[in-house]
Amino acid sequence: MKRYFGSYGGQFVPETLIPALDELEAAYAAFKRDRRFQEELAGLLRDFAGRPTPLYLARNLSDQLSCRVYLKREDLLHTGAHKINNTLGQIMLARFMGKKRIIAETGAGQHGVATATVCALLNMECEVYMGKTDVERQAINVERMHMLGARVVPVEKGSGTLKSAINEALRDWVKNVKTTHYLIGSVVGPHPFPAIVADFQSVTGKEARAQFLKVENRLPDSVIACVGGGSNAMGIFKGFVRDTSVSLIGVEAGGTSLDLGHHSATLNCGSPGILHGAISYLLQDEDGQVADAHSIAPGLDYPGVGPEHSYLKDKDRARYAICFDEEALAAFHLLARQEGILPALESSHAIGYLISQKERFRDKAVIINLSGRGDKDMEIVRSGGTHHG
Amino acid sequence: MGKLGIYLLANYPSKEVFLEAVRACQDFGVDFLEVGFAFSDPVADGDLLERASFEVLKRHKVADFFESLGEVRRLFRGRIFIMTYANLVYRLGVADFLTRAGRIDGLILADLPLREITRFEQGLKGTGVSLIRFLTPESRDKDIASALKGAGGFIYFVSKRGTTGGGFELDGETKRKIAMVRGKGVDVYIGFGIRDRRHLEAVYQLADGAIIGTQAEAELEQSIESFKDYLQSLKRPPTLTDG
Ligand SMILES: Cc1ncc(COP(=O)(O)O)c(C=O)c1O
Numbered sequence: 001m002k003r004y005f006g007s008y009g010g011q012f013v014p015e016t017l018i019p020a021l022d023e024l025e026a027a028y029a030a031f032k033r034d035r036r037f038q039e040e041l042a043g044l045l046r047d048f049a050g051r052p053t054p055l056y057l058a059r060n061l062s063d064q065l066s067c068r069v070y071l072k073r074e075d076l077l078h079t080g081a082h083k084i085n086n087t088l089g090q091i092m093l094a095r096f097m098g099k100k101r102i103i104a105e106t107g108a109g110q111h112g113v114a115t116a117t118v119c120a121l122l123n124m125e126c127e128v129y130m131g132k133t134d135v136e137r138q139a140i141n142v143e144r145m146h147m148l149g150a151r152v153v154p155v156e157k158g159s160g161t162l163k164s165a166i167n168e169a170l171r172d173w174v175k176n177v178k179t180t181h182y183l184i185g186s187v188v189g190p191h192p193f194p195a196i197v198a199d200f201q202s203v204t205g206k207e208a209r210a211q212f213l214k215v216e217n218r219l220p221d222s223v224i225a226c227v228g229g230g231s232n233a234m235g236i237f238k239g240f241v242r243d244t245s246v247s248l249i250g251v252e253a254g255g256t257s258l259d260l261g262h263h264s265a266t267l268n269c270g271s272p273g274i275l276h277g278a279i280s281y282l283l284q285d286e287d288g289q290v291a292d293a294h295s296i297a298p299g300l301d302y303p304g305v306g307p308e309h310s311y312l313k314d315k316d317r318a319r320y321a322i323c324f325d326e327e328a329l330a331a332f333h334l335l336a337r338q339e340g341i342l343p344a345l346e347s348s349h350a351i352g353y354l355i356s357q358k359e360r361f362r363d364k365a366v367i368i369n370l371s372g373r374g375d376k377d378m379e380i381v382r383s384g385g386t387h388h389g
Numbered sequence: 390m391g392k393l394g395i396y397l398l399a400n401y402p403s404k405e406v407f408l409e410a411v412r413a414c415q416d417f418g419v420d421f422l423e424v425g426f427a428f429s430d431p432v433a434d435g436d437l438l439e440r441a442s443f444e445v446l447k448r449h450k451v452a453d454f455f456e457s458l459g460e461v462r463r464l465f466r467g468r469i470f471i472m473t474y475a476n477l478v479y480r481l482g483v484a485d486f487l488t489r490a491g492r493i494d495g496l497i498l499a500d501l502p503l504r505e506i507t508r509f510e511q512g513l514k515g516t517g518v519s520l521i522r523f524l525t526p527e528s529r530d531k532d533i534a535s536a537l538k539g540a541g542g543f544i545y546f547v548s549k550r551g552t553t554g555g556g557f558e559l560d561g562e563t564k565r566k567i568a569m570v571r572g573k574g575v576d577v578y579i580g581f582g583i584r585d586r587r588h589l590e591a592v593y594q595l596a597d598g599a600i601i602g603t604q605a606e607a608e609l610e611q612s613i614e615s616f617k618d619y620l621q622s623l624k625r626p627p628t629l630t631d632g
Contacts, residue, residue, distance in 0.1 A: 013432075017502075157439060171552050274476040282476075288481065289477075
């Protein structure tokens, strides 16, 4: 595996972690060749998580927007989001490596829940770091993690969101690197994590491509997904990245405005920098201090982004757009009323973008990765977006 | 006796007290200083230095750290290293960063492992500034060989798996690794968790020097007097009551 995507990626972590990253990379190569483990993983994705997920033609939304909108229904997966694709993969990998203890970070709590779930399934010790702000605004997911037997460690320091949680998880990993696997939740972090997570998420893109070909007998014009760290987007992009006729569009959170500190639009507004082990676009000030991010969607509230997205952006293979808090909320309500689907606020950003650009997509066929369901966001939506710290 | 290095976070707890601490280090005969430039996401640091970094960043920009560094140079005659994280250097570019820093002996970047050094080191050629290499209890033979290749300044041997501060302990395997690096033409200094005279004695049996950070800051948080007393306590031979 290559350490860099063009000039992005790398391994900017304390030296102590380097042997563990090498071990992980070697183990992953062996894991991919291990028939028994691969079959077991495929079985779990099918019977435990509920793959394949449907590709659903949202007729009412399509009529309203005068285009054909297909939703890749990752919201129907067990635990309610795409995160389980990665956690099932990594927990099998951890078992393959003989690790007994799992740590993870979580923002929205979806990755934390998906991690706690697979740890319960494989009987592994599980600790989840979660920013204090997120613990408050995603209380139901904290309860779920507790019930699944995980320990949730609230991180009071720093921004109290995903960034602080990752800092704390990295510190834990440096201390316990011999026994512990860091089950990172997106295509971020030091190599080989971005490549491994993208690989585990690529099942979405492979399925969606085959499904779309089957019903439409052609390729879609565009594939659209929200981008926090970028795992659900990378997962679906992977299915189409070689199909140059398909435009790939990642949607970042515009928050309340594009002033630094009010949004999470890293690829749109940031510049290359080093955070959490990788060079990638980053929201930072002129000194290189990392800025706070904001989004109504806790899972998008992150000032960094996976390095492969930076690469796709600079190569012009993917385009990155913006959806603001209010547009995402409106999209949430629209999908609920029109289609009977309550989407996660993260996924609502992808829909919100499509709605705001409907002229551009007139008569086109698009796939939106509906990365998760909205149950976790009831409090935020009920309060009209004010209940999010 | 081995060499002693003290880590001080620039402008903490205030610019004045920081500079007084620098003066005290000069008076005491500290061999080198690591001047910390606070970073927003200090993943290699424990609670105390992280909290201190956040406080400094509420009041100061990097320009203030560079300015203080100039004063440090006037007050302190030993070697001076900047210790920070890769992004502050990456953001300005190595050349610009060094121009603004003025004369220093080396750069210590806590999240820059051996294999990522090359791109940073290109910018250092001909400047006489060393990019400090880390080794750790996890290091393998090939890491040790790679650290020694082209090493300047010193090799920073991290005493333990973990962040700055906390307890001090060296296991047998780590001692063996330190011995492998010793006497290869570059000094080996041990840091992370060193707090008192007893720890220093243990370190000086194995290495050329010791680096104290968290405990020095903890004393300085009390008062400049505590800090000075603390430096004295490092010199005093251990008595029975020290345990
Ligand atoms: C439903 C959902 N979608 C998207 C995201 C954002 O993550 P990523 O960009 O890695 O897909 C999250 C993160 O928590 C999420 O829960």
